[in-house]
Amino acid sequence: MHITKTDYLEYTFCRKNLWLRKYKPELFEDVEPTDFEIKIIEDGNLAEAACRKLYPGGYLVQAHGPAAIAETKEAMMRGEKTLFQATFQHDVFFIRADILKYNEVLGGWELYEIKATNEVKRKVPHHHVNDLAFQKIVIEAYGVKIIQASVTHLNRDYRKQGKVNYHDLFVTEDLTEEVMAAEEGVGLEMQTAKEYLNAPEEPGCLCIYEGKSNHCATFAHSNPQVPKYSVHHLNRIGMSKKKLIDWVDKNIFALEEIDNPELLNATQRAQYDAHMHKRVAINPEAIREALDGLSFPLQFFDYEGYSSAIPLFDGFGAYEQVPFQYSLHILDADGSIEHKEFLITEPAGDLTLPLVEQMKADIDPKGTVVSWYSSYEKQRMTKLAELHPAYAPFLEEISTKMFDLMTIFSNNHYVDPAFGGSASIKNVLPVVVPALSYKDLNIHKGTQASERWEKLISTQTSAEEKTKITKDLLEYCKLDTWAMVEIYRVLKTL
Numbered sequence: 436m437h438i439t440k441t442d443y444l445e446y447t448f449c450r451k452n453l454w455l456r457k458y459k460p461e462l463f464e465d466v467e468p469t470d471f472e473i474k475i476i477e478d479g480n481l482a483e484a485a486c487r488k489l490y491p492g493g494y495l496v497q498a499h500g501p502a503a504i505a506e507t508k509e510a511m512m513r514g515e516k517t518l519f520q521a522t523f524q525h526d527v528f529f530i531r532a533d534i535l536k537y538n539e540v541l542g543g544w545e546l547y548e549i550k551a552t553n554e555v556k557r558k559v560p561h562h563h564v565n566d567l568a569f570q571k572i573v574i575e576a577y578g579v580k581i582i583q584a585s586v587t588h589l590n591r592d593y594r595k596q597g598k599v600n601y602h603d604l605f606v607t608e609d610l611t612e613e614v615m616a617a618e619e620g621v622g623l624e625m626q627t628a629k630e631y632l633n634a635p636e637e638p639g640c641l642c643i644y645e646g647k648s649n650h651c652a653t654f655a656h657s658n659p660q661v662p663k664y665s666v667h668h669l670n671r672i673g674m675s676k677k678k679l680i681d682w683v684d685k686n687i688f689a690l691e692e693i694d695n696p697e698l699l700n701a702t703q704r705a706q707y708d709a710h711m712h713k714r715v716a717i718n719p720e721a722i723r724e725a726l727d728g729l730s731f732p733l734q735f736f737d738y739e740g741y742s743s744a745i746p747l748f749d750g751f752g753a754y755e756q757v758p759f760q761y762s763l764h765i766l767d768a769d770g771s772i773e774h775k776e777f778l779i780t781e782p783a784g785d786l787t788l789p790l791v792e793q794m795k796a797d798i799d800p801k802g803t804v805v806s807w808y809s810s811y812e813k814q815r816m817t818k819l820a821e822l823h824p825a826y827a828p829f830l831e832e833i834s835t836k837m838f839d840l841m842t843i844f845s846n847n848h849y850v851d852p853a854f855g856g857s858a859s860i861k862n863v864l865p866v867v868v869p870a871l872s873y874k875d876l877n878i879h880k881g882t883q884a885s886e887r888w889e890k891l892i893s894t895q896t897s898a899e900e901k902t903k904i905t906k907d908l909l910e911y912c913k914l915d916t917w918a919m920v921e922i923y924r925v926l927k928t929l
């Protein structure tokens with residue numbers, strides 16, 4: 436069995452999950468990577484390819500597996516001074532180094548790990564120092580001296596203007612001292628990982644003592660005694676460790692079995708009561724108070740955004756969200772409703788200027804702009820104000836007065852057991868307004884919309900497909916704001 440660098444990093448995060456991956460791969464067969472996960476991998480590959488441009492003349496090891504080790508050896512022996520994907524194996528440990536560069540003056544090799552992140556990370560499972568230490572141990576065991584270990588990552592302060600300047604887009608941080616200090620601990624962990632993975636018995640799952648957000652896809656396999664909706668779903672229960680440990684040690688997993696509900700905090704209690712009585716828990720006074728503070732016309736508003744590791748548009752940096760679309764439903768005091776929308780279909784010139792101009796024409800600052808999870812919309816307003824100072828007063832005004840409809844649910848003024856403890860519009864809508872659903876749309880979530888937009892603006896995409904994507908994007912964003920209108924109407928009846 437091989438232990439790759441990725442295996443080792445996963446081991447430091449969850450050893451049990453790694454054991455399952457090695458011995459029961461069938462458990463992961465149905466776990467499709469999300470669009471978001473696929474995009475992260477693609478962004479990582481793009482960043483790595485872009486970063487290699489900073490090392491002209493480097494030699495790329497093309498082979499995989501044992502053949503890559505032989506190819507690396509041959510390349511070093513014939514005197515290649517910069518290697519991409521140099522591959523080494525020591526004992527069961529296997530690595531591919533992003534960049535190895537020979538330092539003629541110091542007579543040793545510099546190791547560079549490329550990360551499509553905006554900073555050096557030092558927390559499992561993305562611990563960049565341990566990542567480098569693992570590589571250094573394996574490479575040096577092979578007789579190749581590493582004299583410097585660094586991470587090259589994206590520069591969070593870089594903003595594209597014209598052609599991407601790769602020298603400015605990436606920054607390199609020398610972590611040699613930290614890596615050397617971490618080496619002993621990482622070396623010991625590598626040995627325990629090897630022993631652990633040799634264990635024939637399936638080890639226990641520690642997440643039984645963690646809240647739902649920490650569970651991975653194999654939790655149900657490892658804990659068949661825990662029902663689908665359990666004490667782990669209680670709001671922020673992972674922060675109330677004492678309660679959770681007490682229940683688990685007493686084999687209390689279902690909400691019905693909780694023996695001390697008086698210890699739950701107000702939010703957890705509302706969730707518990709809703710579940711126990713199989714009915715919704717509503718606080719009409721709090722809802723009325725929140726909605727009475729809004730001014731007509733109510734403008735239900737939603738952006739869709741796109742981001743990428745290598746910025747595509749002037750004025751934007753790595754992973755900065757580019758608002759490419761909005762939908763707006765305007766509800767007047769007399770109940771009349773109007774829909775407006777905007778979608779960038781052909782990026783040109785000052786990319787977001789037409790979008791802001793249209794917003795100015797569509798939105799009345801005297802009325803309240805209503806959104807769902809408004810911090811996302813507010814951040815986009817701030818960015819647009821920075822890019823288009825002439826519109827800053829307008830954008831700041833609507834942003835300051837924005838109302839977040841999600842707070843009705845996240846503050847537990849309306850709790851339905853069917854929300855599953857979530858305040859996401861995707862969970863709330865089918866329960867509060869069963870007639871509306873995202874299921875029939877070709878786009879179901881924001882990350883998919885972002886991926887579709889990238890396809891829409893590609894010159895490789897046919898006109899026919901562009902027409903289809905445009906329709907799908909408009910329908911998806913429109914449902915986001917129409918859903919808010921309908922949820923608002925239900926709340927008003929309360």
Ligand code: SF4
Nearest residue numbers: 449640641642651654
């Ligand atoms: S549920 Fe938690 S402890 Fe169990 S395998 Fe998944 S991540 Fe590991």
